[in-house]
Amino acid sequence: MSWMPCFLSMLSTLVLGVSVPPGALDCWVFLSCLEVLQRIEGCCDRAQIDSNIAHTVGLWSYATEKLKSLGYLCGLVSEKGPNSEDLNRTVDLLAGLGAERPETANTAQSPYKKLKEALSSVEAFEKHYLDLSHATIEMYTSIGRIRSAKFVGKDLAEFYMRKKSPQKAEVYLQGALKNYLAEGWALPLTHTRKQLAECQKHLGQIENYLQTSSLLAGDRHLTEDEREHFCREILSFARRQTGSPGHKIVLPMHSFAQLRDLHFTPSNAVVHVGGVVSVEITVCSQMPVPVPVEQVAINVHFSIEQNSYRKTAEWLTRHKTANGMVSFPAETSPFPTSRNSLPALELYEMLERSPSDNSLNTTGIICKNVHMLLRRQESGASLETSAGVTLEDGAHVLKCTDVTLEPGPNTITFQTQAKEPGTYTLRQLCASVGPVWFVLPHIYPLVQYDVYSQEPQLHVEPLADSLLAGIPQKVKFTITTGHYTVKNGDSLQLSNVEAMLILCHEENRAVIYSNTREKASDASLRVQSSDKVTSISLPAAPAYHVIEFELEVLSLPSAPAAGGESIGLGMTEPHGKHEDTQKAGQRMATMDHKVSIDCPWSIYSTVIALTFSMPFRTTHSLLSAGTRKYVQVCVQNLSELDFQLSDSHLVDTGESTDLQLIPLNTESEQRAHSRQAVFFVWELKWTREPPPSLHCRFSVGFCPASEERLSVSLKPYTCEFQVENFFTLYNVKAEISPPPGVEHCRTGALCSLEVSITRLSDLLEVDKDEALTESDEYFSTKLMYEVVDNSSNWAVCGKSSGVISMPVAAQATHRVHMEVMPLFAGYLPLPDVRLFKYLPHHSAHSSQLDADSWIENDSLSVDKHVDDQLDGGSVQSRGSVRTAAGSEHKGLPMPRLRALPPGQAFNASAGTQVLVIPSRDDHVLEVSVT
């Protein structure tokens, strides 16, 4: 049966060429179609026909169409029936048909008879036309050609409308409309909707008619006149109904106007209790003419939010949105449905780690809105949701009355005063035109504003990064008034701290800012100080404002409890040690001052801790030159500021009269630049035997170099320290001499090293320790010497260390002879000679053992030499030492070594160099330059 389209095509082709009176062709086509269909029915059985509906339905549809046009032509579809002209035309057509052919003349039903009957009366036409139409629709529906069925149905609806039976037409129109809407065909949709509007008007379905009218009034496919007509329909209805209030007609808003954007003032949509929030919305009116709207309202839902963080002043100031603008997606015409109605995929990265070793187990992507995307597409849900729109009744409504919405964008501003703290969510937007309410049921994305109530707060913070002790520093006070109104006479009561002063100036000014950080006013501040309390009288400020002022505080410069690290620097290796300490202490020592403040709004005190940093750090060292002693104090400026130092003093707190500290500092004023150090030196002189330790207090006045005049007198910086064992007991002198007969030392040739250790004083208080032995009024102490060459310039041949028994008497000298070999040529520094106190084991107490355990570790290596030396040396009581060291290395206490304090041993040959010339037969010449 695939010939059917060809047949149809042929029919239409033939028809084109013939010139005949109007209607004649239609008659011919109608008859042809029916004849063909009848033939088919005659030669095929039912099942065959059913299976070939797809091919025959075209003919049915064609025949229906032709009959319809004949009906219209002959006036059979009008309400009044045919007029005389129509009748004339009918007669002409019937005559043109001629006589029925003999082969069908006798049958009860033939296409010829059907046509003739249909054209003869209005009722008969209706019957035949409906028969054909219904048959066609049924056939189309049965083979799934819904669109075609709807199209025929629309013709049928048109017919019913002509026949003034809109209730029958409505079903077909609604069916077609739904189809076009679902598939997004704008032009057929508009056309059908227009027909439906007429139908609804006839039926008196006011609500539906108004809704359809509003859709049509906003339809851009219609002409301006048509749109205006439908708009006026709504307006005139609204005007008519104003007399009888009570009944509301609720319509969806999207056809009437669209919400474009929304803007809050303040822009972060957070406002304090009593503040004013305004909402500015832009609504795009779809109507072709200006529409007077009695009231535009936004329904607001109020909820008390538990998480109150959003409503604090911090949040307010930190979270300033760019402009507070919320844009709503432009509601495109409701099609294409399948694409735009679906939300965008919300994809997130997912990483799953194993709980044991935190290694990556799984990775993937999660779609968080699956429930939205995989929802079944409700086929039944009507797309024009008129029934779904309900008017919400809320206690909180933002209103705006008597607005005229011009076509296009309109701006409407709502204002309200915030009352209760909580979150307010904008839910519905509605506009009323008389009894007609246009409602936007959900405002999405979610729009909220927050109302907060805040407790008054006081913040005190330094103006700079850190506060420096000793000089006036500015501290900023910030009072957030919150719900409290600061009255005249309210004051802050600060409890005074001994070590911190609050400096009162003549002129103190406070600035009052509004909640949005705009300067509101400026007022003077009165600060009164008594010995215990400082009272600051605040200027009057309204609620939800900020008062800011600055005060100067001065913390007394006291050296931190730990004091300057008392590093006694000896002559031996001053440079290395100095570098170490510099690395260790670059941070400033700090001290905290706690101030308790009584605020007028609270019965509790606010305690505020201010941390001050000492700008200086001092280190001291003892320097020796033979028996002369010097105390050096190094003041390091750790801050970023430059200071002027003056009036440096070093006093002995022991008050001993026989000690004298003579300053060697030439300048009375010195500048300590940022991150630089200044040194002060005193010579220590004594007349009688000096005490074993010296207590010193160092003080220096300082002020910031940038400020010449200061209103307050500043306290000097002081620090105390102790110098111990400063008196030189031993003089160690090393000398290297070339082999006899040679003028200079040569590399590779043995030279003699002579070390002489000289006792400089008689028995002193400091000598009385375990190492001291007495025999026959003759005192001696045990010392250990060690020759070490760290720079590997010398090879020490034989024993490099040994224990000697030193008589405790002035000018007692012990000489040690050793052989060393220079390894390099050049001016070589002498090897170091170190001197230790050698303490016997039996006097060691367990507690002391712990304290000196570091020596014990060292002594293991030393022990061997000690033994060797003991064998050859003439040392008393050697037996006991040997048993301890030789047989019981572990477990039992061993002889201990204690380094002599650097002040007690003076290395007279420090810095001395010896010229070594290269040996003649050396092939490789090595020159060491130091």
Next chain:
Amino acid sequence: MAVCVAVIAKENYPLYIRSVPAENELKFHYMVHTSLDVVDEKISAMGKALVDQRELYLGLLYPTEDYKVYGYVTNSKVKFVMVVDSSNTALRDNEIRSMFRKLHNSYTDVMCNPFYNPGDRIQSSLQINTDLTSACHRGASQRSFHVRVFQTCSWELPVSPHTAPEGLLVAGPSMAW
């Protein structure tokens, strides 16, 4: 000699539909929409065929008195529907095929445009029909979809049915006027 060209998305909403003359736009919209029934039928009929063997051209969808409606479906189920005047007998299947193929190429060009979101309406730079002829002369340098389409479909104004040759053989029931 196309009178109406439509590009229809997979979901059956029109991506592009244009008819000339514009007065009868609505009629063509209905016609193209109704033809989707046949397109759907044809697609489901050949649905089982292998992709590479599938014929994209669907052939004549259905004839009406004055027009013939042809269909074409891309592999992504985008449909092209073209309405041609029935009186133009010169248009054979081959010409229709090649017109569709060119239309397909133009559509591919549009899809290649990085600024085009698949599924959006295809915008034509030509707003009024009077622009058409001049635009056609400006030629391919202006790569607008519209121009391409109507060049492809060898646009001409439809010939009135009365200018068709006379003396055709009329078969069917006898008629006397």
